[in-house]
Amino acid sequence: MKEAVRSRDAAQDGQFFYGVVTTGIVCKPSCSSRAAKPENLRFFADMDAAILAGFRPCKRCRPA
Ligand SMILES: [Zn+2]
Known part of the structure; x- marks a missing residue:
């Protein structure tokens, strides 16, 4: 990944x-x-998991 x-x-x-x-x-x-x-990356299978972890969707690539 x-x-x-x-x-x-x-x-x-x-x-x-x-x-x-x-x-x-x-x-x-x-x-x-x-x-x-690379050490600052965290990987998620879906957006819900990322949001729950406290991340915000990127405004550039609009992953949500
Ligand atoms: Zn992005």
């Missing part, structure tokens, strides 16, 4: 979402936002 985020693999959109702990934002794998450090 970290590789999918690093390469912004659009084929993985919908397969999982990732949150960045330093920003509190959750994104689709293909999001064009600035790459986060």
Whole structure:
């Protein structure tokens, strides 16, 4: 999953979402936002899990 985020693999959109702990934002794998450090990534199977964990949907890639 970290590789999918690093390469912004659009084929993985919908397969999982990732949150960045330093920003509190959750994104689709293909999001064009600035790459986060791998150690700051958290992975979620769906948006509900990400929201429950306290992340907000990204305004750029609109993962919700
Ligand atoms: Zn995003």
